[in-house]
Amino acid sequence: MPNSVSIFTKVKRYILCRHKFSLPTYCATTSNIHIARPIDIQFLFYPAVCLLLLFSSITNTYADQQAQSAKILEGEKIINRSCIYCHQEDAIGKPGVAPSLTNKEFLSIASDEFITSTIRDGRVGTGMPPFKHLGKDKINSILAYLRSKAVLPSRAKKIEKQEKSKGNKRKGKQLFNQIWSGCHGENGNGYSAGGTGTAIGKAGFLKHASDGFIRTTIKEGRSNTRMRSFQGSAGLANLSNQEIEDIIAYLRTVPSK
Ligand code: HEC
Numbered sequence: 258m259p260n261s262v263s264i265f266t267k268v269k270r271y272i273l274c275r276h277k278f279s280l281p282t283y284c285a286t287t288s289n290i291h292i293a294r295p296i297d298i299q300f301l302f303y304p305a306v307c308l309l310l311l312f313s314s315i316t317n318t319y320a321d322q323q324a325q326s327a328k329i330l331e332g333e334k335i336i337n338r339s340c341i342y343c344h345q346e347d348a349i350g351k352p353g354v355a356p357s358l359t360n361k362e363f364l365s366i367a368s369d370e371f372i373t374s375t376i377r378d379g380r381v382g383t384g385m386p387p388f389k390h391l392g393k394d395k396i397n398s399i400l401a402y403l404r405s406k407a408v409l410p411s412r413a414k415k416i417e418k419q420e421k422s423k424g425n426k427r428k429g430k431q432l433f434n435q436i437w438s439g440c441h442g443e444n445g446n447g448y449s450a451g452g453t454g455t456a457i458g459k460a461g462f463l464k465h466a467s468d469g470f471i472r473t474t475i476k477e478g479r480s481n482t483r484m485r486s487f488q489g490s491a492g493l494a495n496l497s498n499q500e501i502e503d504i505i506a507y508l509r510t511v512p513s514k
Contacts, residue, residue, distance in 0.1 A: 332402025380461030419469030429507025
């Protein structure tokens, strides 16, 4: 009996048969071998959703990357237009003129807030002018450009959470005068006091710099700049942790305009 059915009828029955088989199966009702319906919509549903999600995450990531690249490019243009004169090509800085902004230790320990607020407010009484007129977006583009130059992972969040210094300011003053005033100028007044280092005694720096930031800078220094480390045998001086705390405590008492 099955043999008397034409192949055409078999195909028709196969297509019309509503029975759902997942594997080639003999159907007693229609006397046909049913091959699993080639593509059942329910089997397609989950892979289709997964593919859709994957596709949308790929396109979103791509769009984010494009937006980030555009920001970095804008930041680079602003730096080349507004900052290069003092901070030099690639913002590598020049002693006595302006510090490096692309230095690897600086980028690794400086928080976004430290960098953007310094750009926004400038530093009163130093050569660093305020750039508030650029607005938040453009300042963030500068930040994106600087961050794109980072070679070390950022440690800023941890450093910002470090505890405040409990040093002795009197001892700190002695140390500061012995070791640092030669570079950062008397009272930490920086370039304007003939120093090759920045004005770390002025409010413009101190109000944005956390104790953790100052502590880490003293301990580690900044490679390829005159700011060397002040701890360890390779340091300019091998200060103890307590001495570093004393210096920070002293610095907090000097802010001058
Ligand atoms: C006229 C010179 C000049 C220009 C222009 C200038 N800066 Fe500065 N910048 C300085 C000086 C000088 C300092 C250090 C001030 C001090 O002694 O504390 C400084 C410090 C900084 C710091 C803090 C760095 C640190 O190590 O603490 C940042 C960030 C900075 N500048 C960003 C910028 C950006 C971004 C631009 C351009 C939009 C810019 N500066 C333009 C002179 C300049």
